[in-house]
Amino acid sequence: MKVEGGAAESIRGNPCGAGAFACYPPDRLFNVQQMRYWQSKMLEEDVYSAIGEEGFNKLVAAFYRQVPTDSILGPMYPREDLTGAEYRMRTFLIGRFGGPPTYIQERGHPRLRMRHLTFQINQAARDRWMQLMTNALDETQLQPEADAILRAFFDGMSSFMMNS
Numbered sequence: 378m379k380v381e382g383g384a385a386e387s388i389r390g391n392p393c394g395a396g397a398f399a400c401y402p403p404d405r406l407f408n409v410q411q412m413r414y415w416q417s418k419m420l421e422e423d424v425y426s427a428i429g430e431e432g433f434n435k436l437v438a439a440f441y442r443q444v445p446t447d448s449i450l451g452p453m454y455p456r457e458d459l460t461g462a463e464y465r466m467r468t469f470l471i472g473r474f475g476g477p478p479t480y481i482q483e484r485g486h487p488r489l490r491m492r493h494l495t496f497q498i499n500q501a502a503r504d505r506w507m508q509l510m511t512n513a514l515d516e517t518q519l520q521p522e523a524d525a526i527l528r529a530f531f532d533g534m535s536s537f538m539m540n541s
């Protein structure tokens with residue numbers, strides 16, 4: 378049913394169902410703006426179905442393509458196993474964002490902060506990592522809501538990974 382604007386739309390967005398206003402006190406009624414946001418908001422676990430394996434492949438490939446020649450990150454990553462590193466990152470992200478749990482099956486609980494303790498990650502390393510990932514996102518042009526979720530996730534996680 379297509380309903381536009383006004384009270385009718387408020388009813389449609391009410392999780393209690395149309396005509397169930399009584400389940401909320403009047404000051405708890407959602408306005409139309411809030412409901413649109415709520416209804417359209419993509420969840421983290423929906424990112425995989427939005428961009429697919431293909432989206433993650435492209436993103437992670439675009440990130441790792443920049444690593445070998447990077448002055449800070451290049452020396453940190455295993456030159457002889459960059460394909461393996463790319464695979465670990467890709468399977469981690471796919472599992473984290475609603476796809477198959479291959480990473481956890483193969484590597485166990487991510488414990489990413491702990492796994493990163495062997496690398497000296499200071500502000501400069503964090504900022505460079507984030508820069509390369511931002512370049513990769515810009516290049517890959519993923520579906521906009523998925524892109525926004527991933528950018529916010531990487532921003533927070535890269536800061537969390539700092540250890541020196």
Ligand code: HEM
Nearest residue numbers: 453454462465466469484492496498502503506534535538
């Ligand atoms: C902040 C700067 C960061 C630096 C300098 C960094 C560096 C590294 C390095 C050198 C490795 C080893 C490569 C390998 O052999 O797997 C690695 C692994 C990994 N990183 Fe990061 N990383 C950073 C942030 C992140 C972030 C934000 C994430 C999450 C999205 C992440 C996810 C991973 C994963 C999943 C692995 C593989 C872990 C494993 O299973 O052993 N890293 N990282």
